Amino acid sequence: MQDILKGLRIVEGSAFIAAPMCGMTLAQLGADVIRFDNIQGGVDYHRWPVNPDNHSFYWADLNKGKRSFAVDLKSERGRELVTALITVEGPEGGIFSTNLPAKGWLSYASLKSHREDLIQLAIIGDRHGGTALDYTVNAKVGFPNITGPDDDDRPVNHVLPAWDNIAAYMAALSILAAERHRRLTGEGQKVELSLTDCALATMGHLGFIGEMSINKEQRPRYGNHLYGALGRDFVSVDSKRMMIIAITPKQWSGLQRAGGFSAEVDTLETKLGLDFSAEGDRFIARTEICEIIERWTGSTRFEQIKTALDDNGCCWGPYQSVRELVENDIDVSEDNPIFSMVEQPHLGTYLVPGQPMSFSATERRPANPAPRLGQHTNEILADLLGLSDHEIGKLHDQGVVAG
């Protein structure tokens, strides 16, 4: 928790990853983020992983630090309240972030009629109005075909929902860009971000489209090799696996010193007529170079390899399981300032991250937990919408709000 975005308020109507993660990020940077949900919770309220009582780690971890407003979104009065919340006066408010269908009462046009300088960020599936999820987008852009062992041609889906994560931070960036514009000009706007376009743009930004368009070559599967330089996984004689990389000249000379195989490499370079100071030539000779590295790692104990790599400034890292990461890695403990032990509602106390960026102008405090569903309904109705205890009580009695 850091206070760098203090004074910003975002109302969020969201589900799943991209939109909630956008809001959670802004909340952990000090914005007041209010997520509204139906009284029984949104479609993501029990998304796995869950605990034995079906309470969701996924939901809790993606909604840390927000305030929760529980309301019957099917009722006229409930919709009026959410509209009022989104469009309440004041320079800090008037920002609505959503991946719900922004139609009817939630459309930009409708909400804008209540507040002229509204900023509305809509995350959509694709530009045609279709549904798209991380996994369908990943299939579309072609990564499953070029991921996995090169002796197996089955497509490999990713486990990290990378596109959702990327979209989340693009969305947060868009909100700050639009808020900056509003601060400078007074003008609000609608910002639209499609998950599919996030992925398509990335394919261009990383050179895949240019390479295909100009070179006309389809990049094949390279197994665990890093593309275009030298890097792969290796196993020590005591069966520890590590990723070893040499992209820069410094990393390459360091690696040769670490393994003591410069002479062997020189012989290979001469034999193949290549120039290993060029990263591309190292990639061309990757099989042969990796055999040399493998003879070293495969006959050496992990601790000895580690020392040699570290002493020579190499770029490398061991493979871990998630269990090893969570149970043994000092970087996933309170030794790392981004983490703190937090009691999450319904789930218990465990290690929870704040945002990784550290702002020197603000102090880092422990992460805030996720809200219980509707935890802040009453304070929001009173403080932001100015409702009396009596009016709030009536809304509860009528089943319009809960919490």
Add this chain to the structure above:
Amino acid sequence: MQDILKGLRIVEGSAFIAAPMCGMTLAQLGADVIRFDNIQGGVDYHRWPVNPDNHSFYWADLNKGKRSFAVDLKSERGRELVTALITVEGPEGGIFSTNLPAKGWLSYASLKSHREDLIQLAIIGDRHGGTALDYTVNAKVGFPNITGPDDDDRPVNHVLPAWDNIAAYMAALSILAAERHRRLTGEGQKVELSLTDCALATMGHLGFIGEMSINKEQRPRYGNHLYGALGRDFVSVDSKRMMIIAITPKQWSGLQRAGGFSAEVDTLETKLGLDFSAEGDRFIARTEICEIIERWTGSTRFEQIKTALDDNGCCWGPYQSVRELVENDIDVSEDNPIFSMVEQPHLGTYLVPGQPMSFSATERRPANPAPRLGQHTNEILADLLGLSDHEIGKLHDQGVVAG
């Protein structure tokens, strides 16, 4: 190209993906981003993919829309010029983004002595000061162990450098947050972002750390199954592969209608004593449910499956190769407003993306190309540092600058 961040200037000393992509993103949103490089180019100047003349698509695509300043960074005078550029007066400047070692003359303390309200964003490998790249970070957090076919226990590296991409947008977000803070308070600051912490925080945000800490269960490999609900790849009788997903109740009922297998599913549900309206129960019965879906897809032509899925509002998408994506997909063409044909220096004209977010307050214009190395050296020296033609000529003669 959109003008939403007009009036912002960032000086960048960078290489590889995260820092350049951060700057490229801001440049495509209208900021003036000046990348400085050594006269012969940085360590990433020939990073693959390259064309037959060793010009890099990777470099060009990650530096679109920036201005390039080529300077001898080893010379005293060159360092003075870069320092002056970073700390030149005016509200629009004084922002430095880097993943170079921010030591000595490039340290925050040193640069701050030239401009008190400097914002410096430093992307680092890990919090201990060590080197880390996307691929070592991915090995550390455990994804390779749980990615890939469940009948093969070899770790699978990802091809998309997801952590670099995520860090890039977190970095851009950090710059806007720090600039907002400076605008409101007049105060600059140092922001530090570690690639490793980006990944560790994500493991928490997505529920992996909570799940492991509380449930004490190591999630195994699930092959191409989506975790916790229903989703996998299926192949039609005419050998087209598609990802089909049912996370929400609506997607699940749509899928049953599309395939006409509600009765079969009901029988299975009763037999197993599960409640398929709960996404978790669908995941528990994934093998059996997928067999039912497979009998349908495996005996039906792709066009027919497509129609049925679309007509029933299902969430699905076909797998494509990168070639199919680039050569046949209408979303990767000028039909999609994020793309335009751009002549990239040394490489030729190809389809280049702008940023996926659309701001209604600004117009979208075609993407700007990458600069040639040093293309803007002279105009920067003249306009920003106020040097005369004579002084600029002398700097060229002395080999301090180029372009």
